[in-house]
Amino acid sequence: MNTSSRQRAYDRGHTIFSPDGRLYQVEYAREAVERGSPSVGVVTSEGVVLAARKRVRSPLLEPDSVEKIHRVDDHLAVATAGHAADARQLVEAARKRCQQHRLQYGEPIGVSVLASDLADHIQEQTQSGGTRPYGAAVLVGGVDPGPGPNSSPTPDDRSADETERERESATERTVQPALYEVDPGGTFYGWRGTAIGDGTAEIRSFLETELDGGDSTAATPDLTRDRGLSIALDALATTAADDRPISASTVTARVLGPESDSGQSTPVGDDELERVLAALESD
């Protein structure tokens, strides 16, 4: 009897309110995120730039095996901070959700829809028994199909292959870049530029200076992709230790933008990273 009641208490889970209304486990989870290497997102007029710093603990470690930014659909990517293993689960959930949306509705998922779906999933772990919160936060970046000539195909427009039409028409539309942050509590906010992980406060105030002066719902006016990438990397550099400046092997970046030769989601190559970092260095 004694044992079983103890077991029940143990099983009840740790996500209970403190007397002053706080969820300590969720706050500890946010702490775990704060200790993770940072990821940055910047919305430009040409797309969303995601960049992250990789923690390469040893010269023997293969930097490519440290994954911070993950493609989750043709037009979407997720940057993470915090417990890498927890983050991987979120990435997997995001990828499945993207394909599920295509299956169910025959159209790609929107950036805010994916962010809110992930937030719902994360929130569930703060309220159900036997689970712990995710020790990771994510930035969801991508491009939404904007209004266009074929934005609402009528049913009789369908050929035997309606998904294909959907794909073809998507390329004719304008796109709307969007960036969302989802935290371990399961709340999500849209941003024009933000960061998660170590040094978030410094990075955010840096971004506030750099990106100031735009209308809050749209991409920062006249901010090009190249400038956005430069700002994102510069923001990451503000948090790097003086004795270990960031380099092409310790940062990673991806741009989600209008259709290019390599699709809407393009990793930034080492050459370009080196070039941008060198330009920052000389400023």
Add this chain to the structure above:
Amino acid sequence: MHGTDSNGIVTTGTTTVGLVGADGVVLAADSRASLGGRFVTNRTARKVVPVDDRTALTFAGSVGDAQSFVRRLRAELALYDMDHEPGASVDTAATVAADLIRREETPQLELVLGGVVPDPTVYQIDPAGGVMDAPIAASGSGMQLAYGYLEDAHDPERSVAELRAVAAMAVRNATERDTASGDGMTIATITADELEREQYDGIERAVSAATSRTTDSEVVR
């Protein structure tokens, strides 16, 4: 095989072909959808569909089954591509397709699946989930007629530019005598560089377009 969906719409009355060439593959199909091969419900059906960057398939069977199947296959391959570098080979795509077909709710479909990763390959996938690779493959009610032509005309050493005409002729010959095939054609050409798909209204228009793009005029015998 005659698959019938809830609306009774059947495209088993169909002719589709797949050919392996030296530099890629060609897939082609007629564009008629019919009720039991007796009433034409659609004359511009696309029965050749891409499922990945460099992989496409043709289907014969009910339209509803095929649409649902293609959506699921695309989702599976998209997930595979995100976890694997490089993305799915033709062999992988065929394995996944056959596995979906074998599962309970999936349909009786006759597929021809082709792609170029890592090499030009065409697979015939039968309604029981059997997967067999072959230099030529055909499916649907017109397949005997198509095979008759392909056995004679196909040469895997030829380029896809030439094989487009062979594929178009094979489908054309089948539509001459198979009442359930006709109206138009879809031709897809896949090489390492691109996956190109064209839709033609009218069989003869498709044949002349495919033939005129052929530099070697002796292809069409």
